[in-house]
Amino acid sequence: MSVITIFTPGMPGGPCRGSCNHTKCHTLRAMSEEQCFYCGLRFGFGAKITGEPSMHLRCAQTIAARSGAPATHPINDPAAGHQVGDRRGDKH
Ligand SMILES: [Zn+2]
Numbered sequence: 507m508s509v510i511t512i513f514t515p516g517m518p519g520g521p522c523r524g525s526c527n528h529t530k531c532h533t534l535r536a537m538s539e540e541q542c543f544y545c546g547l548r549f550g551f552g553a554k555i556t557g558e559p560s561m562h563l564r565c566a567q568t569i570a571a572r573s574g575a576p577a578t579h580p581i582n583d584p585a586a587g588h589q590v591g592d593r594r595g596d597k598h
């Protein structure tokens with residue numbers, strides 16, 4: 507998964523401050539105005555975005571954490587911890 511950073515204007519790799527006619531700068535400014543597919547917030551400068559459709563890197567990580575790994579239990583799962591000692595008596 508490729509990650510794109512929208513660099514802040516004036517930073518190395520970022521667009522010019524103010525307006526200009528560079529295609530790259532125009533693209534970066536346009537990207538900063540786009541909205542995250544997941545949370546709906548404007549990306550803004552300095553954001554890391556990824557995916558198709560575009561979303562914040564942190565939002566993509568949130569989705570991955572929720573849907574990807576069944577081994578990860580919710581932190582507030584009341585049953586977590588009750589089964590820790592269950593297998594201790596298995597050996598005969
Ligand atoms: Zn420029």
Ligand SMILES: [Zn+2]
Pocket residue numbers: 542543544545546547561562565
């Ligand atoms: Zn987001």
